[in-house]
Amino acid sequence: MKELSKIVQNLPESGIRKLQDAAREVPDCIRLETGEPNFITPKYICDAAKKAMDDGFTKYTPVPGIKTLREVVAEDFSKRLGIDIKISEVVITGGAVMALNAALGSIGNPGDEILIPDPAWPVYEMLTLGHDMIPVPYVMPADNGFEPRREDIESRITDKTKAIMVNTPSNPTGAVFSEETVKMIMELAEKYDLYVISDEIYDFLVYEGAHYSLKSLDKDGRVILVSGASKKYAMTGWRIGYAIASEEIVTLMNQMMVMMMGNATAVAQKAAEASITGPQDFVEESVAIYKARRDAAVEIFREEGVGCYYPHGSFYIMVDIACCDMDSEEFALKLLAEDKVAVAPGGTFGKSASQMIRISCGTDMEDLKEGVRRLCRFIKKYTK
Numbered sequence: 001m002k003e004l005s006k007i008v009q010n011l012p013e014s015g016i017r018k019l020q021d022a023a024r025e026v027p028d029c030i031r032l033e034t035g036e037p038n039f040i041t042p043k044y045i046c047d048a049a050k051k052a053m054d055d056g057f058t059k060y061t062p063v064p065g066i067k068t069l070r071e072v073v074a075e076d077f078s079k080r081l082g083i084d085i086k087i088s089e090v091v092i093t094g095g096a097v098m099a100l101n102a103a104l105g106s107i108g109n110p111g112d113e114i115l116i117p118d119p120a121w122p123v124y125e126m127l128t129l130g131h132d133m134i135p136v137p138y139v140m141p142a143d144n145g146f147e148p149r150r151e152d153i154e155s156r157i158t159d160k161t162k163a164i165m166v167n168t169p170s171n172p173t174g175a176v177f178s179e180e181t182v183k184m185i186m187e188l189a190e191k192y193d194l195y196v197i198s199d200e201i202y203d204f205l206v207y208e209g210a211h212y213s214l215k216s217l218d219k220d221g222r223v224i225l226v227s228g229a230s231k232k233y234a235m236t237g238w239r240i241g242y243a244i245a246s247e248e249i250v251t252l253m254n255q256m257m258v259m260m261m262g263n264a265t266a267v268a269q270k271a272a273e274a275s276i277t278g279p280q281d282f283v284e285e286s287v288a289i290y291k292a293r294r295d296a297a298v299e300i301f302r303e304e305g306v307g308c309y310y311p312h313g314s315f316y317i318m319v320d321i322a323c324c325d326m327d328s329e330e331f332a333l334k335l336l337a338e339d340k341v342a343v344a345p346g347g348t349f350g351k352s353a354s355q356m357i358r359i360s361c362g363t364d365m366e367d368l369k370e371g372v373r374r375l376c377r378f379i380k381k382y383t384k
């Protein structure tokens with residue numbers, strides 16, 4: 001038979017998925033490797049989906065999503081960002097990952113260079129390669145709180161650079177970019193005429209300081225803001241994402257949606273609409289819980305004298321394993337085998353994190369604390 005897709009066959013394997021697969025084979029292990037809230041979707045959201053089903057709302061919807069959901073997304077972001085977003089600038093997608101895919105497909109051509117953070121969620125690199133574009137990592141230095149400096153980005157720009165991907169608050173580092181960093185990125189984007197794909201899916205999860213949206217500084221429609229319901233409303237399985245972009249880009253993203261999904265799932269769109277219009281107590285309560293978990297985990301690392309990077313947002317913590325003579329994947333697999341704790345190997349997020357591992361505070365408090373204690377014991381045992 002003829003050769004299958006070279007592009008897809010050559011995509012890097014996600015180190016997170018590898019650990020997830022390995023963890024499934026280890027009964028009773030503590031799962032700190034996955035970035036998923038451990039809460040179930042609030043009842044008022046599920047009720048809206050049930051009602052939609054009972055009302056027979058089970059057909060195709062318009063490609064960019066139902067009008068009422070696009071309206072509430074436009075209103076919600078307009079209010080929070082202090083800008084005027086029109087409904088024609090909103091596309092509803094199958095999760096934020098589909099919004100990122102549609103965004104890249106809409107702005108780039110094969111061979112274009114896309115700047116991606118290092119470390120970053122590994123799917124950015126896959127998506128870029130999947131579109132036959134070239135991922136060019138820019139470092140997010142740990143000694144700068146994982147925020148890029150101007151030269152970290154500017155030195156990577158060439159005449160082939162089409163766009164920069166940005167993620168604040170960050171997965172995996174928990175960094176929340178300062179206003180200064182956000183302004184610097186926008187200045188570079190304008191100076192070199194780059195599009196900005198800004199993944200702000202963790203915008204609600206900031207413990208200290210404030211979230212600054214790149215979209216709020218967008219003067220000429222170069223920023224595509226990507227977000228979604230997965231993390232904020234514990235709706236990972238519903239697959240609802242959204243993108244906010246210029247009408248011109250939205251038109252192309254709609255074409256991408258036609259090819260990928262047609263439209264996001266009808267009842268899930270109704271659920272997402274309810275998530276935004278309904279009471280927001282769940283969001284407040286879950287943020288307080290994530291913060292308590294972060295504080296408890298950081299305290300254990302401090303008591304044990306194990307180095308971790310204090311995160312100001314998202315629900316991840318990066319832990320330093322440079323003292324152990326192992327690469328991050330070897331470390332993660334050995335920790336799982338010996339102490340039954342699954343963590344994400346830092347190397348999967350980029351070269352600069354190859355001496356780190358990531359844990360997620362999406363896990364319940366007792367498991368998290370026990371997992372962190374075992375992790376500290378393991379690090380101390382294998383310290384060179």
Ligand code: PLP
Pocket residue numbers: 035094095096097098121167170171199201227228229230236240241
């Ligand atoms: N963006 C970031 C930074 C993420 O960490 C994730 C999921 O882990 C996503 C996007 C994907 O979100 P969704 O479930 O909406 O596709």
